[in-house]
Amino acid sequence: MSTSPDTPAGDIRWDLEPMETLIDHIVTTYHGPHRVALARLKVTAAEVERLHGARDGRIAEVHQTILGLSAALEKHMREEEDSLFPTILRGEGASTREQLTSMEGEHDTAGGVLAKLRDLTDDYTAPEGACGTWRELWSGLEELERAVLAHIDLENNVLHRRAIAE
8 A cells, every 4th residue: 555645644544554654654744744844934934024023913923833833843753753653663552551641632732733823824814915925924834734633633543542452
């Protein structure tokens, strides 16, 4: 079964794929691209704030929220890659219940931050007369939200359940 990053997740039964394949998919399809997207969004938000922050007070809050989300997601993904995923791959997933509960709490927090960004940006609708960079920022945030929520869904509803059951 193909597991390339451009294969829609719905085309693969991740609950049936080998655990190693599922984890590789998560790291390749989500962790790496999230890091790239967040780095780009931090730069873009800083630029939009520099250019338009005096005009629209939301931009500074959006920028700070992106910085906080980036730091939290990086820490979370690093913990998964360095600790959780290796433990699961050793067949010790049942011993990770407490860690999984903590991870799901972090997922809930990230979802709340994404909802805050959606609210701050009026559902990612750039204001009349917004420059291309501003529109790019809003569009990038919307894409990040979609990707992070798909990532969270796959981990919470497939990876974590399988880890405990196996």
